[in-house]
Amino acid sequence: xxxxxxxxxxxxxxxxxxxxxSTYGTIARVAGLAGQARQVGYALSAxxxxxxxxxxxxxxxxxxxxxxxxxxxxxxxxxxxxxxxxVVVDSAGRVSLDKFGWRTRESxxxxx
DNA sequence: CCACTGACGAGTG
DNA sequence: GCACTCGCCAGTG
Numbered sequence: 001x002x003x004x005x006x007x008x009x010x011x012x013x014x015x016x017x018x019x020x021x022s023t024y025g026t027i028a029r030v031a032g033l034a035g036q037a038r039q040v041g042y043a044l045s046a047x048x049x050x051x052x053x054x055x056x057x058x059x060x061x062x063x064x065x066x067x068x069x070x071x072x073x074x075x076x077x078x079x080x081x082x083x084x085x086x087v088v089v090d091s092a093g094r095v096s097l098d099k100f101g102w103r104t105r106e107s108x109x110x111x112x
Numbered sequence: 113c114c115a116c117t118g119a120c121g122a123g124t125g
Numbered sequence: 126g127c128a129c130t131c132g133c134c135a136g137t138g
Binding site: 023025028035037039040041042044045055058059060061062066067074075078 | 118119121122
Binding site for chain 3: 005028033035036037038039042043046
């Protein structure tokens with residue numbers, strides 16, 4: 001069966017190590033969908049409750065929890081899970097990508 | 113098919 | 126750092 005974009009995205013998210021975070025754009029790139037960060041967010045929003053995908057490790061390029069501004073309780077869940085893994089989340093819902101960003105060859109950000 | 117939306121990103125001013 | 130624009134693509138009505 002053809003691997004759907006969603007499956008590739010989920011597989012990429014599962015590769016994020018515990019205690020680390022990655023961004024939508026990075027996941028898109030690792031999943032072979034460079035430039036389609038939006039699709040990553042869309043795929044994660046479609047995740048069924050109780051899935052094994054560590055979606056809470058995915059934040060936006062600004063190092064901020066995207067759900068944190070949402071009225072939903074999902075933002076709280078994401079924050080708690082990250083803190084539970086040792087990731088520092090400040091009161092504004094921001095994470096230091098410099099310290100907790102996932103780094104691998106495939107997730108390299110463009111060296112500027 | 114068209115318009116609009118959305119867990120986004122990068123560029124510009 | 127903020128506001129605005131454009132690009133990307135699937136889902137919905």
